[in-house]
Amino acid sequence: xxxxPLKILGAPMLILVxxxxxxxxxxxxxxxxxxxxxxxxxETYTMPSSKWLPTAIRKLNSNVREASRSELEEQSSNIVExxxxxxxVIVVPGDPLIATTHSSLVVESLKRGVEAKVVSGISGPCxxxxxxxxxxxxxxRTVTVPGPWRGVGAEEAALGLLGNLCHDxxxxxxxxxxxxxxxxxxxxAVKELKxxxxxxxGARLDELMNIMVLLVSVGENIVVKHSTLDSxxxxxxxxxxxxxxxxxxxxxxxxxLRYAYSVPEDVMISHNRLLQGFDAxxxxxxxxxxxxxxxx
Numbered sequence: 001x002x003x004x005p006l007k008i009l010g011a012p013m014l015i016l017v018x019x020x021x022x023x024x025x026x027x028x029x030x031x032x033x034x035x036x037x038x039x040x041x042x043e044t045y046t047m048p049s050s051k052w053l054p055t056a057i058r059k060l061n062s063n064v065r066e067a068s069r070s071e072l073e074e075q076s077s078n079i080v081e082x083x084x085x086x087x088x089v090i091v092v093p094g095d096p097l098i099a100t101t102h103s104s105l106v107v108e109s110l111k112r113g114v115e116a117k118v119v120s121g122i123s124g125p126c127x128x129x130x131x132x133x134x135x136x137x138x139x140x141r142t143v144t145v146p147g148p149w150r151g152v153g154a155e156e157a158a159l160g161l162l163g164n165l166c167h168d169x170x171x172x173x174x175x176x177x178x179x180x181x182x183x184x185x186x187x188x189a190v191k192e193l194k195x196x197x198x199x200x201x202g203a204r205l206d207e208l209m210n211i212m213v214l215l216v217s218v219g220e221n222i223v224v225k226h227s228t229l230d231s232x233x234x235x236x237x238x239x240x241x242x243x244x245x246x247x248x249x250x251x252x253x254x255x256x257l258r259y260a261y262s263v264p265e266d267v268m269i270s271h272n273r274l275l276q277g278f279d280a281x282x283x284x285x286x287x288x289x290x291x292x293x294x295x296x
Contacts, residue, residue, distance in 0.1 A: 209230035
C-alpha cells in the first residue's frame with residue numbers, strides 16, 4: 001500500500017502534518033487536513049520553541065490534544081488503531097519526517113492496512129541552511145550534540161565535524177532535546193563538543209579553538225550570532241536549536257553573513273586562515289583511531 005493522495009481525506013487514515021516553524025508557515029494543504037480531521041494530535045516535544053502550535057491548531061479544529069513522546073513512540077499502536085476507524089492528524093513542528101522518528105508511524109500504519117499520508121512543512125534544518133546564505137551543496141553530514149541526559153559524550157558529533165572539515169564542508173549541529181522537552185543550551189553544546197574533540201585529537205584542538213561557530217534560531221525571530229569554540233563560557237543562552245561550523249567561506253558567503261547578520265569581515269578572514277592551516281583530514285584520521293581503540 002502506497003501513501004494516500006489528498007483526494008481521499010474523508011476516509012479513516014493517519015496523516016502526518018508539518019506545521020513549519022511559525023503559524024504563518026502553515027500551508028493550505030496542512031490547514032485542510034487539520035480542519036477535516038476527526039481528532040488532531042499535536043506534538044511539540046521535538047521542537048521546544050513550538051509552544052505556539054496547540055493554540056494555532058485549535059483555531060482550525062476544536063478536537064485537539066497534545067501527545068507525549070511515549071504516546072507517539074512506545075504506544076504508537078494505539079494511534080494506528082484509532083486511525084483505522086477515524087481520520088487522525090498528527091501535527092509536528094517543522095517537517096514531520098526531518099530529524100524525528102515519526103516515519104515509524106507511517107510504516108506501522110501501512111503494514112496494518114491503514115491509509116497514511118504525509119503533508120510536508122518547512123523544516124528547521126532546511127531553514128537554517130537557507131537563511132545563512134551558505135552554499136547548500138557545501139553542507140556535509142548533519143550531527144546532533146547530545147544532552148547530558150543521554151549519558152554519552154559528543155564524540156559522534158565531533159567526528160562528524162572533523163570529517164566535514166576534511167572535505168571542506170559546512171557542519172550543521174542540532175541541539176538535543178530532553179524527554180521533558182528542554183533543548184540543550186548552545187553554551188553547554190559547545191563545551192560538550194570541545195571536551196569530545198579534546199578526547200579525540202588531544203592538543204591539536206588548540207589549533208581549532210578560534211574556529212567560528214554560528215548560533216542560529218529560525219523560530220518566531222531569526223537570530224544569527226557568531227562565536228568560537230574558545231568562547232563557550234561567554235556564549236549567551238539564546239533560544240537556538242542549532243549551531244553551524246562553516247568550512248572555508250566563499251566570498252559570496254562572507255558577503256551574505258556580513259550584510260545580513262553583521263558578522264565582521266575580519267572574523268571570517270581569520271576563520272578561513274585558521275582552516276587553511278589546519279590539517280583536518282589527519283585530525284579526522286586521528287579521531288577515528290581514537291574511537292576504534294576505545295571499542296577494541
